[in-house]
Amino acid sequence: MERKGVISRFKRLSKPTGKPLWSHAFRAVGLAILSVIIAYFIGLRQGIEIIFMVVLFASVIMDQSIPFRKAVTFSVIGFLLMSLAFISASVAHTYGLPFFIFLTIIWSFFPFSLYIFGKAEGIFGYLLFVSYYTATVLIRTSTNVFDLILYCLFAYLVASILLVWKFTQRDTYKRKMVASGFNPNTSINKMSSARRNLAGVLIKKSYHDLFDYGLYLTGLRNYGRTVQSRLTGKVAVLFENFINESNSVSFTIADHIANKKGEVSLKNIKSNLKDLNLYMDEKGVESVKFLTDTFIKLFEDSNRILSGPITQNEEETIKITLLNKMSFKQVIKSRFNLDSLYIRHALRFTIAMVITLSFVFIDHSRDPAWIAMGVLIVLKPDVTSTWNNMITRVSFNLFAVILAIILAFIFPHYMLLIFALVALFFFRAFLPTYIGLSIMAVSVFTVFVWPTGEVINNATARIIDICIGAIVSIMLVYGVMPKRLRINLPNQVSNVLKVNQDYSVLVLSGNYDVKAATSKLETTLLEYNNLESSLKKIQDSFKDVSKDLKIYEEISSACYNLTEDISAIVGYEHEISKLDFSPLTDLSSKILDILVIAIEKDEIPEELPDMHIYSKILSETLQEHEEIKQYFAWIVSDIYLIHYCIKKAVETGALNKYKNIN
Helix, strand or coil: CCECCHHHHHHHHCCCCCCCCHHHHHHHHHHHHHHHHHHHHCCCHHHHHHHHHHHHHHHHHHCCCCCHHHHHHHHHHHHHHHHHHHHHHHHHHHHCHHHHHHHHHHHHHHHHHHHHHCHHHHHHHHHHHHHHHHHHHHCCCCCCHHHHHHHHHHHHHHHCHHHHHHHHCHHHHHHHHHHHHHCCCCCHHHHHHHHHHHECCEEEHHHHHHHHHHHHHHHHHHHHHHHHHHCCHHHHHHHHHHHHHHHHHHHHHHHHHHCCCCCCCCHHHHHHHHHHHHCCCCCCHHHHHHHHHHHHHHHHHHHHHHCCHHHCCCCCEEEECCCCCCCHHHHHHHHCCCCCHHHHHHHHHHHHHHHHHHHHHHHCCHHHHHHHHHHHHHCCCCHHHHHHHHHHHHHHHHHHHHHHHHHHHHCCHHHHHHHHHHHHHHHHHHCCCCHHHHHHHHHHHHHHHCCCCCHHHHHHHHHHHHHHHHHHHHHHHHHCCCCCCCECHHHHHHHHHHHHHHHHHHHHHCCCCHHHHHHHHHHHHHHHHHHHHHHHHHHHHECCCHHHHHHHHHHHHHHHHHHHHHHHHHCCHHHHCCCCCHHHHHHHHHHHHHHHHHHHHCCCCCCCCCHHHHHHHHHHHCCCCHHHHHHHHHHHHHHHHHHHHHHHHHHHCHHHCCCCEC
């Protein structure tokens, strides 16, 4: 394996991760400009800079792809905390530098420690700190607290136009989330994200049922790959035709859900199934029959909803719950310690901000503010990510400086302010899918509008200060509580399987409580985090590893799918405790043993027994528990997919690499 150089890393890191968010940019910049115009005419001219920035921050919070109720909750919390951030920066000028340092410790550490609760909470914390940073830069003397609250309130009132628009789109959003499961391109990770977004939100029963069908279909498609790999001859061709037609039907159903259309024709897929049944032989007949019958049943059940409730007003509503959601106390107990990368990161970041922002507080000079900005956009929880950020941030800032200087030589000064607004628009449009271009755009904006002076001087100072901030970040990540990691991908996959094995044995035994299950789940999720981190390190550090890492990512997704399905069964603790699943407990444990041994020996795993022979046991045991029976069927497909992925990893040699890497 050849390690990546700076150019290779830059090429990979600068690749887009999605489409530009043009509509988000129009809304954010448009509302910011509108707020400035209104503020000017109603007498809030002294707070125009604050209002402009708060509207931008608020629009990012409100315009996230989350349900309306959650957007309102985040907006209210955001208003309170952003107001407090500006008040803190103002009050500090009354009580002096020691009090400012105390406030900076709080505003630096706690927002960044929110990452222990999840990525969404972490990003929210990041925005809160950015508001405090902005307040420190903009507020140079003690300001009337009432005025600051008024500025923030006015900014949020203008930005709340987005909430009005979001309110009118709330049902459309729910339908799109529900429809995503029927899109064959949707991954299990994306479905898990959709489930988290919809958790706690009241949705129609028909939507809830369709969401469950889409979730199940996502798992079935993965299982279909395993079944297809075992077929040969005419049957293989006909089965592939069936799968392709099922994908076409799924696309159509997704469109009908999103646009509240009627039922979908199943004529072609049933015709394909009829052709397939004529050529079916004994090999794999149970698995194929299970798949095809389940696809048809799910499509027929979806059609019944599409022809009725989804096109009508429906009174019955249900909440989607996260069965593996940890409590606040559990997260704090398990993750709020120095073993956590995020807590270490929060401490490093706090040290950097106390030093750099103290100089900003003392004389509000340009350089420390930009150095602090450099740390803000470069420093990450680990060494590799910090180096990657330094490469992208410094490179794109250099491009921004060159572009700004060229524009300044060609166009008159008044045109530069127009370019600054255009750059701000591109900043929001490219965030977060084109992160490099987003950085470049905000750098051009900063050079043109803050501070005033010669463009070439501003531009040169910006690149120097960003470089200093980057160097400070590298020194911190190496010098303050560094944690060196040794990566062994095959061993980490084995660990993920073992914790899943322990988790499934506990749940299937029926002899557990939610506390015990949550403890096992926390251990399982920790191993997933370790695997995800290891995959990212390998991707960032080495060339020509994309094919191997894709296989490892498939294994990780299949295992995570298994964890989600086991977690779903945890929610039926009362019912499970009364049922006997001892045959399935032994079966699942032995099968996972087979997979772990295959990884450790780097050998193709033994053929699995046809787990659908246990469908009779499940049918008899779960006659009155259809939902639980569905999750068991799903677990079967998860295990088959894991077996297929591990076999593929052995055949390609992926399991023989990435061991004992620093």
